[in-house]
Amino acid sequence: MEVRSSTNCVLCNSREESVIHLFLHCVKVQKVWDKLMWWLGLNYIIPNNLFVHHECWSQVVPSKKLRNGFWIIWHAALWGIWKARDEVIFNNGAFELDEVWRILRCSRRFGA
Numbered sequence: 001m002e003v004r005s006s007t008n009c010v011l012c013n014s015r016e017e018s019v020i021h022l023f024l025h026c027v028k029v030q031k032v033w034d035k036l037m038w039w040l041g042l043n044y045i046i047p048n049n050l051f052v053h054h055e056c057w058s059q060v061v062p063s064k065k066l067r068n069g070f071w072i073i074w075h076a077a078l079w080g081i082w083k084a085r086d087e088v089i090f091n092n093g094a095f096e097l098d099e100v101w102r103i104l105r106c107s108r109r110f111g112a
Ligand SMILES: [Zn+2]
Pocket: 009, 010, 011, 012, 013, 014, 015, 021, 022, 025, 026, 027, 028
C-alpha cells in the first residue's frame, strides 16, 4: 500500500482534509447534500459545524418518528461519504455521487 504524502482532501484535492471539509464543505460532498435536500424537498445552508448540521436535521421535522428517519438518512449520508473516501484511497477509485446516493436510498427503507 502506498502512503499518501498529501494532506489534501482525496475527493477534490483542493483543500486540506478536515472533518468539516470532508463531510460538509467539499465541493464533491456538497453535491450529495444538495441532492439529498432536493430529494427531501428542503432548503438549507451548510453550517460550519457537524454538530450544528445534525441539530438542524432534528429541527426540520415535528414528529419523533419522522425525526428518527431523518437521522438515519443523515448518518447514511456520512457513511456513504466515508465509503466513497475509502474507495478513492484504498481502491484508487473515484468519488461517485451515484454510489453515495445508492447507499442513501437503501437507508430510506429503514426510515420513517
Ligand atoms: Zn474536498
